[in-house]
Amino acid sequence: MSPLLLLLLFKLTIAAAAPAQLRPGFYTETCSEAESTVRKVMIKAIMREPRSVASVMRLQFHDCFVNGCDASLLLDDTPTMLGEKLALSNINSLRSFEVVDEIKEALEKLCPGVVSCADIIIMAARDAVELSGGKRWEVKLGRKDSLTASQEDSNNIMPSPRANASYLIDLFSKFNLSIQDLVALSGSHSIGNGRCFSIVFRLYNQSGTGRPDPAMEPRYREMLNRLCPVDGDGNVTGYLDATPQKFDNQYFKDLVSGRGFLNSDQTLFSSEARTREFVERFSRDEDAFFAAFIEGMVKMGDLQSGRPGEIRRNCRVVNSRTLESHWGLEYLQKFVIRVPLA
Missing domain, CATH: 1.10.520.10 (Peroxidase; domain 1)
Known part of the structure; x- marks a missing residue:
């Protein structure tokens, strides 16, 4: 040649x-x-x-x-x-x-x-x-x-559904996505379902304690216990928020009340002050959530290899x-x- x-x-x-x-x-x-x-x-x-x-x-x-x-x-x-x-x-x-x-x-x-x-x-x-x-x-x-x-x-x-907010902050920062981006984009869980496989550890052995996640609201945990019993079918699904077919800010309201389905979601409110402020803001202001979500989706869509x-x-x-x-x-x-x- x-x-x-x-x-x-x-x-x-x-x-x-x-x-x-x-x-x-x-x-x-x-x-x-x-x-x-x-x-x-x-x-x-x-x-x-x-x-x-x-x-x-x-x-x-x-x-x-x-x-x-x-x-x-x-x-x-x-x-x-x-x-x-x-x-x-x-x-x-x-x-x-x-x-x-x-x-x-x-x-x-x-x-x-x-x-x-x-x-x-x-x-x-x-x-x-x-x-x-x-x-x-x-x-x-x-x-x-x-x-x-x-x-x-x-x-x-x-990330795993077991990931916590601190881990997610570090992960998103590697893609030049901010803490606000992380919380807003987590709002994608406003619609859809999650599997029992992803949460059984929260129900029965959070952090190896042999006990449930203390951040879960008791009545919500009882409902999930019935949905996802010990040794049950891990592929059974539950709602990620209370309005699983409507894209809204209910997801954030649920996190504030301790009714987050995934560990990676609930810790955004329960264990990290840097993300909690955005969860609280979006739970009160749906328009703010929509605007931040769109901004995050556009930024994520710009990622190229x-x-x-x-x-x-x-x-x-x-x-x-x-x-x-x-x-x-x-x-x-x-x-x-x-x-x-x-």
């Missing part, structure tokens, strides 16, 4: 790895009905199963925190790659991948090869909030889909090998260094 061609390959690889310039209205000229199509499919999904909107919204969190918002979460395992769907925080928890498949199928018929799966997640999450009673916001688009996924990265990054990507035809599989994956970036860099530039 000629030195000139190698240099061109290297430049193309570096260009492919540059972070995308995200902006509102990205598909205005290339697929003008992209956002309305996503919304139409989401409306159909919520009519079939109201719980699906919470599941779709949660995909943005689990995707963006692991190497940026690149739809790596959607990739199925292959013989040479363990993806993220079976990671500890995702297995038996994340669902409604078929809703994303349905959206992608509709968009491929409308504008083949144009709209990325990563952008679909962002648009669908926004619509899930609005269709559940929250506020609509303008999303920035223009992401590429990853060429790989990593179960190990997901396991190392995503800078790795090469593509527009997948099927969100579950990579559809091509890029120059970087074919030649290997490290190999190209070593080779090009030897190429005279004059």
Whole structure:
């Protein structure tokens, strides 16, 4: 291969790895009905199963925190790659991948090869909030889909339901997300369900004491005892707040009254002053919560890895090998260094 061609390959690889310039209205000229199509499919999904909107919204969190918002979460395992769907925080928890498949199928018929799966997640999450009673916001688009996924990265990054507020503050700060962002984004649990598997330790052996979490309101704990008995089915689900199909600030009111389902939620009020002030504020002021939630979602949606990507035809599989994956970036860099530039 000629030195000139190698240099061109290297430049193309570096260009492919540059972070995308995200902006509102990205598909205005290339697929003008992209956002309305996503919304139409989401409306159909919520009519079939109201719980699906919470599941779709949660995909943005689990995707963006692991190497940026690149739809790596959607990739199925292959013989040479363990993806993220079976990671500890995702297995038996994340669902409604078929809703994303349905959206992608509709968009491929409308504008083949144009709209990325990563952008679909962002648009669908926004619509899930609005269709559940929250506020609509303008999303920035223009992401590429990853060429790989990593179960190990997901396991190392995503927090456990047992995590406490201090741990979550440190985790979010690594992504330049503030304490307000943490508390507001935790409000995604305003809709949806959680599994008994995630809370049995709170009911029967909090912190290894052999006793329940003292932060739980007694009548609420009795209800959860009936729902999640010792040695019961860990996949039984309970409501994350008292209005599980409505996106509102009830979640924060429940935390103040000691009725938070997950440990990672309740400790935002019960054990950390830095997060408690925001919980109290959002419990009193729903508009403040909505505004902070939107700000946090936009900031989280800006997370990018800078790795090469593509527009997948099927969100579950990579559809091509890029120059970087074919030649290997490290190999190209070593080779090009030897190429005279004059």
